[in-house]
Every structure is written in C-alpha cells, then in structure tokens.
Amino acid sequence: MNYHMSPEQFREEGKKLIDWIADYYEQVEKYPVLSQVQPGNITKQLPNNAPEKGEEFSTVMKDVEQIIMPGITHWQSPNFFAYFQSNNSFPSILGDLLSSGLGVQGMLWATSPACTELETRVMDWLVDLKGLPKHFKSTENGGGVIQDTASSAVLAALLAARERKTNFACNQTGDNSGLVAYISTQTHSSVEKGVKVMGLGTDRLRRIEVDRHFAMRPDLLEKQIQQDLEAGLKPFFVCATIGTTSSNAVDPIEAIGRVCRQHSIWLHVDAAMSGTAALLPDYRQYFEGLELADSYAFNPHKWMFTNFDCDCFWVADKAVLIKTLSILPEYLKNEATEKGAVIDYRDWHVQLGRRFRSLKLWFVLRHYGAEGLRYHINQHIELTQLFTEWVKDSDDFELLSEPPFNLVLFRHTKGNEFNKYLMDCLNKDGKIYLTHTVLNGTFWLRMSIGQTQTEERHVQEAWRLIKEKAETL
Amino acid sequence: MNYHMSPEQFREEGKKLIDWIADYYEQVEKYPVLSQVQPGNITKQLPNNAPEKGEEFSTVMKDVEQIIMPGITHWQSPNFFAYFQSNNSFPSILGDLLSSGLGVQGMLWATSPACTELETRVMDWLVDLKGLPKHFKSTENGGGVIQDTASSAVLAALLAARERKTNFACNQTGDNSGLVAYISTQTHSSVEKGVKVMGLGTDRLRRIEVDRHFAMRPDLLEKQIQQDLEAGLKPFFVCATIGTTSSNAVDPIEAIGRVCRQHSIWLHVDAAMSGTAALLPDYRQYFEGLELADSYAFNPHKWMFTNFDCDCFWVADKAVLIKTLSILPEYLKNEATEKGAVIDYRDWHVQLGRRFRSLKLWFVLRHYGAEGLRYHINQHIELTQLFTEWVKDSDDFELLSEPPFNLVLFRHTKGNEFNKYLMDCLNKDGKIYLTHTVLNGTFWLRMSIGQTQTEERHVQEAWRLIKEKAETL
Numbered sequence: 001m002n003y004h005m006s007p008e009q010f011r012e013e014g015k016k017l018i019d020w021i022a023d024y025y026e027q028v029e030k031y032p033v034l035s036q037v038q039p040g041n042i043t044k045q046l047p048n049n050a051p052e053k054g055e056e057f058s059t060v061m062k063d064v065e066q067i068i069m070p071g072i073t074h075w076q077s078p079n080f081f082a083y084f085q086s087n088n089s090f091p092s093i094l095g096d097l098l099s100s101g102l103g104v105q106g107m108l109w110a111t112s113p114a115c116t117e118l119e120t121r122v123m124d125w126l127v128d129l130k131g132l133p134k135h136f137k138s139t140e141n142g143g144g145v146i147q148d149t150a151s152s153a154v155l156a157a158l159l160a161a162r163e164r165k166t167n168f169a170c171n172q173t174g175d176n177s178g179l180v181a182y183i184s185t186q187t188h189s190s191v192e193k194g195v196k197v198m199g200l201g202t203d204r205l206r207r208i209e210v211d212r213h214f215a216m217r218p219d220l221l222e223k224q225i226q227q228d229l230e231a232g233l234k235p236f237f238v239c240a241t242i243g244t245t246s247s248n249a250v251d252p253i254e255a256i257g258r259v260c261r262q263h264s265i266w267l268h269v270d271a272a273m274s275g276t277a278a279l280l281p282d283y284r285q286y287f288e289g290l291e292l293a294d295s296y297a298f299n300p301h302k303w304m305f306t307n308f309d310c311d312c313f314w315v316a317d318k319a320v321l322i323k324t325l326s327i328l329p330e331y332l333k334n335e336a337t338e339k340g341a342v343i344d345y346r347d348w349h350v351q352l353g354r355r356f357r358s359l360k361l362w363f364v365l366r367h368y369g370a371e372g373l374r375y376h377i378n379q380h381i382e383l384t385q386l387f388t389e390w391v392k393d394s395d396d397f398e399l400l401s402e403p404p405f406n407l408v409l410f411r412h413t414k415g416n417e418f419n420k421y422l423m424d425c426l427n428k429d430g431k432i433y434l435t436h437t438v439l440n441g442t443f444w445l446r447m448s449i450g451q452t453q454t455e456e457r458h459v460q461e462a463w464r465l466i467k468e469k470a471e472t473l
Numbered sequence: 474m475n476y477h478m479s480p481e482q483f484r485e486e487g488k489k490l491i492d493w494i495a496d497y498y499e500q501v502e503k504y505p506v507l508s509q510v511q512p513g514n515i516t517k518q519l520p521n522n523a524p525e526k527g528e529e530f531s532t533v534m535k536d537v538e539q540i541i542m543p544g545i546t547h548w549q550s551p552n553f554f555a556y557f558q559s560n561n562s563f564p565s566i567l568g569d570l571l572s573s574g575l576g577v578q579g580m581l582w583a584t585s586p587a588c589t590e591l592e593t594r595v596m597d598w599l600v601d602l603k604g605l606p607k608h609f610k611s612t613e614n615g616g617g618v619i620q621d622t623a624s625s626a627v628l629a630a631l632l633a634a635r636e637r638k639t640n641f642a643c644n645q646t647g648d649n650s651g652l653v654a655y656i657s658t659q660t661h662s663s664v665e666k667g668v669k670v671m672g673l674g675t676d677r678l679r680r681i682e683v684d685r686h687f688a689m690r691p692d693l694l695e696k697q698i699q700q701d702l703e704a705g706l707k708p709f710f711v712c713a714t715i716g717t718t719s720s721n722a723v724d725p726i727e728a729i730g731r732v733c734r735q736h737s738i739w740l741h742v743d744a745a746m747s748g749t750a751a752l753l754p755d756y757r758q759y760f761e762g763l764e765l766a767d768s769y770a771f772n773p774h775k776w777m778f779t780n781f782d783c784d785c786f787w788v789a790d791k792a793v794l795i796k797t798l799s800i801l802p803e804y805l806k807n808e809a810t811e812k813g814a815v816i817d818y819r820d821w822h823v824q825l826g827r828r829f830r831s832l833k834l835w836f837v838l839r840h841y842g843a844e845g846l847r848y849h850i851n852q853h854i855e856l857t858q859l860f861t862e863w864v865k866d867s868d869d870f871e872l873l874s875e876p877p878f879n880l881v882l883f884r885h886t887k888g889n890e891f892n893k894y895l896m897d898c899l900n901k902d903g904k905i906y907l908t909h910t911v912l913n914g915t916f917w918l919r920m921s922i923g924q925t926q927t928e929e930r931h932v933q934e935a936w937r938l939i940k941e942k943a944e945t946l
Contacts, residue, residue: 003845018487021574071587114544174674199672201647372476
C-alpha cells in the first residue's frame with residue numbers, strides 16, 4: 001500500500017499539464033495582464049486547513065483554473081510591458097522539467113558531476129557568445145556560476161571584495177571598520193540590501209551623482225574616493241550598471257574601471273536586465289571596459305528566454321570568491337573535493353543546496369543557437385526603436401532619451417498626476433500592463449519590450465491604447 | 474519568421490519528456506547510485522562553443538542520455554542512503570512544471586497576488602499540520618515564507634536577530650560590536666557561513682559542547698552567555714537543532730529556549746532534515762519548547778516529497794524580519810504595498826525575485842493529504858528501526874545510539890580505516906550509496922532512510938550488501 005502517484009497516473013496527468021501549458025500560451029492574451037483581484041480574494045477561497053485525505057489531481061487543477069488563475073499577473077503575455085520582461089520559452093520549461101524530474105543536488109561536484117560540469121561549460125560558452133573578457137572563463141583564473149538572482153550575485157561580490165580588501169580577516173574578526181562601497185543614485189536597491197546584509201551599514205554606502213543621462217559620473221566617484229581616503233577610510237567596492245532598472249542608463253564602465261584599478265577597488269558590473277544585448281556585436285560598445293571588472297552578472301531569466309531563476313555571475317579570480325565562502329564540514333568531505341580537481345559550487349554562493357539549473361540554459365542555447373538568440377534580441381530592440389519614433393512624432397508625449405536597449409521612458413505632456421492616472425487606467429483595463437519610475441521628481445512611464453511572444457502588432461496596439469486612453473481622460 | 478519552439482512541438486516534446494521521466498523512475502535502480510565518472514569526463518564530451526544554429530530537441534535529449542546521465546548521482550534511487558534524502562514525488566514535479574510554465578514573478582503581492590496568497594495559506598496549513606506554535610501563523614504576529622534553503626533561512630534569522638538586538642541600528646551604522654552568537658559543536662555549517670556573510674566574524678561564534686548524545690548542553694550555554702555578559706559582550710542569537718546533520722541529535726529546545734528568553738536572545742530552531750517528523754503526533758516530544766523560538770525552519774525538499782528548492786521558514790514576529798530586510802525603490806511602489814494590506818515576500822529574504830514555489834508544496838499536500846504524508850513518514854521511521862535492530866543483533870557492527878527519526882549511525886567494529894574502505898567499496902559498486910561522519914575521532918557510516926521509493930526490500934538488500942562486503946574485504 002502507498003499513497004504515491006503511480007508512473008501511469010503521472011504520464012496521464014503530466015501530458016494533460018503539458019497541453020494545459022501550451023493552451024495557456026496560445027490563449028494568454030485573453031486574460032487581463034495585471035491581475036484584477038483585491039487583497040485577500042485568493043486566500044478566502046482556500047480552505048483553512050490542509051486536506052486530511054488526498055485529493056484527485058483533477059480537483060487540484062480545477063482550483064488552479066478557478067482560484068489561482070484570476071490571481072496571476074501574466075508575465076508571459078505579449079502585452080506585458082511592466083518592470084522588466086521575464087521572458088520564458090518552451091525549451092526552458094522543458095529543461096526545468098528535466099531538472100525537477102531528476103531531482104539531483106548539485107552542492108558538490110561529487111553529488112552529481114554532470115550538474116557541475118555542464119554549468120561550468122555553459123558559463124564558459126556565454127563568455128564567448130557575449131564577447132566578455134576571457135579571464136572570466138573557468139579555464140583561466142575566473143569562472144562562472146548560476147546564482148538565483150542578481151541580488152545574490154551582488155552579495156557574493158560584496159563579500160569577496162570585503163575579504164580581498166581585509167586580507168580575509170573580516171570573515172574571522174568581523175572587523176569591517178572603514179570599508180566604503182560606492183554606487184550611483186540610480187543603482188538597483190539590491191546593493192543597498194547587500195550592504196545591510198553583510199553588516200556594513202548604509203552609512204558606508206556612497207551614492208554618486210549621475211549625469212543628465214542618469215549614468216554615474218566617474219569624476220565624482222574619484223572625488224568621493226579621494227575624500228574618503230583622506231578621511232582614513234577604505235574604499236573597497238564599486239557597483240556599475242549597464243542598463244539601470246529605472247531608466248536603462250549605462251554607466252561608463254571603462255572610466256569607472258580605471259578609477260577602481262587605481263585604488264584597488266573591486267568593480268562589480270550589474271547588467272541584470274540589459275546584459276543580453278552583448279550577444280549583438282553592435283551593442284558591445286556599452287560593455288567596453290568590462291576587462292577592468294572583478295565580477296559581472298546578467299540574468300537570462302530576464303531577457304534570454306530562460307525561466308526564473310537563472311542569474312549568470314562571473315568572477316575574474318575564482319580563488320578569492322571560493323576562499324570567502326568555503327566551509328567544509330566532515331560530512332561533506334569526499335575524495336574529489338580534497339584533491340582539488342573539481343569545482344564545488346556550494347563555495348560560490350550563500351546556499352549549500354542547489355538544483356540542476358544549467359539544464360534549462362543549455363536547452364535554450366541549443367534550441368535557439370546563437371543565431372536565434374541574436375535574431376530575437378535584435379527584434380526587441382527594433383520594436384523599441386519603432387515605439388520611440390512614435391513617441392517622438394507625437395505632440396502629446398515626450399521621450400526621456402534615446403533608449404540604448406529595449407526600455408523606453410516616456411510621458412504625456414500633461415504632468416505627473418495625469419501620467420499616473422493614465423497608467424492606472426490602462427492597467428485596470430487589463431489589455432496592457434506598464435509601470436513607472438520617478439526621476440528628479442518627474443513621473444515617467446516605462447515600456448519594457450521583450451516578452452517572448454511580443455510582436456509589432458502588440459506594440460502598435462499598446463501605443464494605440466495609450467493614445468486613446470490619454471484622449472478620453 | 475521566428476526561432477521559438479511552437480506550441481505544437483512543445484506538446485509533442487513535452488509529452489515525450491513526461492514519459493522519459495516516468496521511465497526514469499521505473500528504471501532508476503538500473504543505474505549505479507553514485508556516478509562513477511572522473512573529474513572532467515562530462516566536460517570533455519561537451520563542445521567548446523555554443524551552437525551557432527539551433528538544434529533539434531531530439532539531439533539534445535540524446536546528449537542528456539549519453540553525456541549527462543552517466544554524470545548523475547541518483548538522489549531519487551530507492552538505494553540512495555547518503556547525506557540526507559531529497560525525496561521527490563510526481564505531484565511535486567507537476568507543481569514545479571506549472572510554476573515554470575506560468576513563469577510569474579512573486580516579488581511583490583501585486584506582481585501576482587496568487588503567488589503570495591497561496592504561499593501564506595500553505596505555510597499556515599503547515600503550522601497546524603505539524604502542531605507548531607500558533608504564533609507562527611500569518612493570522613497572528615508571525616508568518617511563514619518559502620526560502621530556497623535552510624542556509625538562507627538561518628541567514629535571515631541572524632539578520633533579524635541582529636537588528637532586533639541593535640534596535641535596527643546595524644543596518645545603518647554597521648556597528649555590530651560585541652554581538653555574540655551560539656551554536657553547538659554539532660550545528661550545521663550554514664550558521665558559520667551566515668556569521669561570515671553577515672560580517673560578524675567567526676570569532677564571535679561560540680560552539681557549545683554537547684552531551685553524550687551530541688545534543689547541546691543548556692547548562693554550558695548558560696555559562697558561556699554569563700561569561701560573555703560579564704565581558705561586556707551582547708549575546709543575540711542561538712541556533713538549536715532538531716536532528717543535526719551529522720548524527721540526528723536533538724538539542725533540548727525547551728531548556729535552551731528558557732535561557733534565550735531570560736537574556737532576550739533570538740532562538741532559531743533548525744529542523745531542516747527532521748522537521749517533517751512533527752507531522753506525527755508521537756514525535757512531537759522532540760519539538761517541545763518551540764513556543765520559545767523566534768524562528769523555525771524545515772525543508773520539505775528533504776523529507777516531504779517536494780523537489781528542491783523548498784525550505785519553510787517561520788518567524789514569531791514578522792514585523793522584525795520585514796523591517797530588517799525591506800527596501801522600497803520608486804519603481805516597485807504600488808497601491809497594495811503602500812496601503813499595507815498585503816505581504817510582499819521580497820522583504821522576507823535576501824533575493825528580490827521569486828518563483829511560484831508554493832504550487833509544488835500545495836500539490837504535494839493535496840495529493841497525499843495529511844494522512845498520506847503521515848503514513849509514509851512513519852514507514853521511513855519504521856524501516857529505520859528495523860535496520861537499527863539488525864545492527865544491534867549483529868556481532869560485527871555497532872550502533873551509535875537509538876535513532877530518533879530516520880538516520881542510523883553505525884560502524885563495523887574493525888575501526889576507522891576499515892569503515893572508510895568499506896564505504897568506498899560499497900559506493901564504487903554502485904548498488905547503494907551511503908556517506909559518513911566523524912564524531913570525536915570515530916568514523917561512522919550514515920544511513921539515511923527516506924527516499925520516496927525506498928521499501929523494506931531495499932533496506933534489506935542494503936544491509937545484506939554491507940554485511941557481505943565487510944566479510945569479503
């Protein structure tokens with residue numbers, strides 16, 4: 001006797017679920033993009049207690065359709081233009097399914113060698129595909145690892161930078177006195193969070209002013225560092241961004257990198273959202289200077305057809321990262337680790353356990369090929385340029401600046417309140433979903449164009465809806 | 474023109490993959506449990522570069538079979554008795570598939586309300602199912618969140634404890650002076666790692682000696698705290714364990730909790746591996762005193778048929794955790810968050826992004842029902858007791874102590890080197906896989922009995938193989 005689902009039932013329900021997912025993608029446009037439920041709506045439809053007796057799978061799937069689906073904001077809709085895209089693809093879903101099915105633990109090389117070796121290889125592939133500096137490859141001093149998110153990547157970078165600067169003393173003594181980190185006023189909040197987590201404190205985080213394109217000013221960075229040095233402090237970390245979250249600004253990596261080198265400061269470059277653009281040689285200008293970076297991260301789970309979570313993080317000197325994060329209790333000792341012949345990815349991030357995440361990335365790379373990825377990324381950028389032209393041609397709307405990649409910031413000329421009201425009305429209609437930011441007190445609409453199924457007709461229709469709604473308000 | 478996989482092809486390949494996974498589980502016993510490849514074996518079969526042109530899905534699956542599978546250590550084999558079990562189930566695979574398919578981001582309530590509300594509800598269900606203190610429920614001051622791993626959970630607990638003790642000053646000033654954390658000599662390495670990550674430094678981590686059952690001695694904890702207080706230090710955190718990794722020892726939670734309360738110290742209880750046993754009322758004696766804990770974690774991805782990653786983490790006072798980890802940049806502002814009517818799980822862990830992890834847990838709970846889970850967990854414990862009896866009845870093997878749950882520590886009487894050799898030989902044969910630990914200089918074999926498909930015949934056969942191998946060495 002047992003309560004397990006039998007392989008036969010799994011075959012049957014699994015195939016139905018595959019069809020369900022295919023149907024979902026074929027019909028995703030029928031849903032309001034932004035879920036229209038109110039707080040508590042889902043909760044009150046779920047019983048107060050877990051069932052005592054097991055239930056039929058079909059009953060659960062009925063609840064998925066009736067209770068869960070109205071509470072879904074459809075990130076995979078071609079009409080989703082909010083936040084950042086988080087574009088998925090069928091090959092990625094299949095890779096992730098295989099990972100769930102195999103159920104292996106990749107904490108050590110020994111606990112599933114393929115999980116480690118495929119990850120290392122795929123991360124090396126991406127260095128070449130994106131034209132990244134060779135020293136990020138595992139065959140050099142560097143190496144790449146899949147982290148869950150860019151937040152975890154920047155935390156790992158902060159920690160490695162701290163230990164390098166303190167000669168690996170802080171891990172033991174906790175003495176972080178005088179350490180100072182630098183970001184711009186536009187850097188993602190994950191660095192501030194990382195600075196809190198690592199116990200440095202936000203007082204020790206300097207926010208460097210930006211130029212009129214919202215990019216960090218290297219002259220002001222240099223000036224602040226000089227001031228801090230004169231005050232006896234120890235600058236140890238700078239985070240530069242290629243494509244900020246708010247407005248897709250690109251910090252001048254090369255100039256910032258030179259400042260960092262001069263003062264032996266760890267440079268982390270965060271290209272979480274826009275890093276995929278480096279697949280296109282024409283866009284590598286924005287990545288110039290990356291050879292001066294100590295670490296670099298981008299998220300295939302944003303703009304490379306790979307479902308969450310998949311952040312690719314590279315370091316130029318893996319020994320520093322490993323020394324910072326390694327722990328080896330007796331119950332994890334094994335021959336391969338002790339010989340030093342292998343990578344144990346447990347020592348590359350906070351977590352010990354890890355799933356076989358490289359499968360989905362490998363499936364995506366092999367399904368699309370470099371050619372297919374370049375084609376679609378280029379398409380997204382072209383659609384963005386098209387939308388940009390429409391905004392520029394319009395009397396009622398204005399553009400923040402020429403978008404470098406696939407995020408347009410624009411606004412109606414009628415001011416902040418009107419724009420916020422316009423956005424809320426559009427999102428409540430449910431036909432498209434877009435979000436906002438505020439820059440120097442001005443409210444801007446953000447249009448992020450990069451969902452897997454987004455085509456010209458969706459962007460056209462979005463623009464028509466935006467104009468129409470603005471006229472009727 | 475596009476390079477995407479069509480829904481038709483996804484239906485076809487997805488169904489084949491479902492069959493592939495079902496076949497895998499039906500045939501998993503044919504593989505050597507521990508992968509027999511050497512370092513670099515997998516790598517050298519993978520090309521140096523990503524493909525320029527996309528490839529057929531069938532080609533990729535052929536490589537999965539020929540290149541990847543020999544590099545897999547089969548955690549889902551019924552003959553896997555190593556480390557801890559990481560037991561998977563078909564309902565969990567389906568829940569995870571649905572999560573991959575929907576591809577939603579759950580960082581905020583607003584970005585998919587169902588993702589947040591289902592998680593909250595399922596975490597509340599588990600409080601009742603496991604007989605945990607009611608104050609961990611979201612309807613009280615507490616609440617639960619799914620973290621990726623117990624390492625991330627303990628880091629979150631450390632940070633909340635730090636901020637509570639410093640009145641939320643450390644996040645800003647970085648001043649952690651005098652803070653001291655306490656574990657036993659047997660506590661999992663994740664706490665040491667967390668103490669490094671948070672910048673406290675391992676000098677400020679006290680390892681309390683254990684009793685002869687390897688459980689933390691509360692009298693020595695109290696004594697060390699007194700010493701530290703007299704030295705002007707600030708004890709702020711204790712981690713107690715229900716089921717240590719090495720030997721499944723159970724720290725006396727109630728006695729430790731009283732010490733913590735007396736000195737206003739945050740008590741985190743880690744039951745990553747053994748926490749599932751609380752589903753059985755007969756085993757709740759080991760969890761007594763949990764009402765004195767500030768936080769508690771266990772991993773359904775270890776022993777509750779839910780595939781990695783799924784760590785359940787509760788806090789008694791969610792306001793402290795949220796205040797510790799919250800960040801609210803403009804581009805994430807939204808009405809629901811500002812009204813305070815909702816949970817934004819982004820503020821409950823280091824990461825910002827999060828996938829819809831509660832689906833797989835919900836699928837498991839509904840498929841098995843409380844009854845089914847209790848049945849199987851009880852079965853694993855009974856098999857463990859059976860194995861224990863065999864060891865006790867044997868002249869050649871000895872037992873460390875009566876196992877409380879599902880992990881047996883035993884050894885051949887011939888000494889450390891013999892036992893290590895015995896283990897290596899057994900693992901190289903590939904029929905079973907078990908690992909070891911060292912306690913007070915003595916090498917012990919660890920037999921963790923809890924894989925989904927493990928039945929009495931597998932445990933019997935394992936014992937036969939162990940005895941037979943020992944005789945032939």
